[in-house]
Amino acid sequence: MAENENGSEKTEEATPDKLRKSKDKGQVARSKELATASVLIAAALSIFIFGDRLAYELSIMMKRAFTFERADIFSPEQMWHALVDGFSGLGMPMFFILLMLFIISILGSSLLGGMIFSTKAMMPKFSRMSPKAGFKRMFGMQAWVELLKSILKVAVVICGAWAILAATFEHILHLSVSQLPGSAFEALDMLRWMFLLLCLSLLIIVAVDVPYQIYKHSDELKMTKQEVKDEYRNSEGKPEVKQRIRQLQYEMSQRTMMQDVPDADVIVTNPTHYSVALKYDKEGDRPPYVVAKGVDFMALKIREVGRENEIPVMQSPQLCRAVYHTTEIGEDVPEELFIAIAKILAYIYQLEQFRKGKSGRPKALPTEIPVPEGFIYPN
Template identity: 50%
Template structure:
């Protein structure tokens, strides 16, 4: 049993995952990030490649057509260089924005965004040669080696297929005029680069599930760790049980202290007891002072007998009051008539004891609405 408790067989709890995230331990896929950055670069070149090429051509043209005064005057030279570089700003800005967006997506699609100073802090364990050797010959290093071989293989096959597919078209470039050949070659290279980078998604599709599985595996917990975490977050079950027991005892003592103030105690006759008080000055309806089953019910009846409080048997009304009310709460509207019959009997009984009226008949078979029957 002790060995089982030490095995990491339990899935990480929400707290475990939250703590790991705070430390910067989240699932990341380098392959997904690399693939999206390269694909973003390919898409960016296709979108702004023409403008970028035209800007470079303009710079080259202006650089080879400088006047003699511009060459020998430093101020004119820097002004000319600045004016030439301005044309590069817009296409380069779009190129960088697309690549940065692709890089951010690649690094946050798996695991989301997480900032952790703890992860950025230097750790001496990372600088240990022994720890470095373990990382070099560990399972993770083996996985990275397999991924590297897979990437080289996949990209090599894709490149071979692309060149086989476009080989005749490449040869035909020599038959075209110079400007047209350059434009066709650049267009072909853009599409070849995009298709080649798309092949990396195959590696990423395998790496992403593996990184998720590996992240969960590293955070798995032993049964004892789950128990300890539950105790720390929820409290010791034994202590909580004792606190609840003490609270219940205190509630029962306060409840029993209120029983002598009751006008009547109605019973089941043995399992349930409910003590009621009707004070017209404080409330418009009778209030439940105490209620209980079995031992508590017996104690309520015992206190009622000691203080000479009328005890009336009415099983249906007692069960209904017990299940539909709380201590200190008024009785439900649906039980007004039933309780009124009981209180009328109690008040008539009090008048009889004082010699002011005849002995009343105890009400029997008091009706309770069907929706309040238990």
């Protein structure tokens, strides 16, 4: 188990932030075996695709090189033309073979870990010049793993070559009694198949190396519990700072809320612990909604501002608690509470008409307006 300098075990998986930072530094999982196998298999396939054309151009060049007249010997220009003609024919198939190898070499290296351009990875590291670090690399666990992979590669290639030779042994013996040039072409075709099969055998090494490199990279990036906490603290901010920010945000919201209390139509109280200020747009289609709410000191402050602005204050403990616990500031009250609130709004309207001398005194509301069973909250 990997340990840090303080002896704490690195048991936690790397966080997304650490993965991002390691990627910026060019530290990603890489498999040299995958890149090598990709290039070799691409080379074998390119021989299958462009090999016939390449062999044809080579035969023309050899024929031209060994077939010449007496005048060609004494003419430097003729020899130069023969050389140019010979290599110009080889140029096209060689270009496509090299282009295919170039593309596959890039793709093979980036199949695991992706394609990354990092200037940090190119910077010289003086720690690599340390004899102690070099000694650790030579005799460390990674060196033994590389040695084991090399032995496995040799074993796989030897076993693969032995299996291929055993399967084609009779065919090889048959070539010795075949006539030219057919035997030569048959031998070349057999060789390219052997080369392709040997390259494909390296996929066994790739199947072992790729999961190991992924595991090794993940293990190297593991973090201690303290490192995870520190990173979270640095990314999210210190708890005391976040608490102060939340406190300031709460104070700002409270000040804004108190500015809306004078616009309320009624304030419903507990009467001591809770207060909710409600507003109802008589001309609009919106149902009653909460403009302010609070408990304890804030509840008293809402009632105080309401009295200063002559807002009716009604006592209905169950209804007040129901609205407080189910509705946030600016939200419409639940439909289940419409009937209870409508009774209060109707009473306030009748009371206003009575004060204006337009109607008689309304009947006083009970101190406890009933609410649905699912909206009853303890004091």
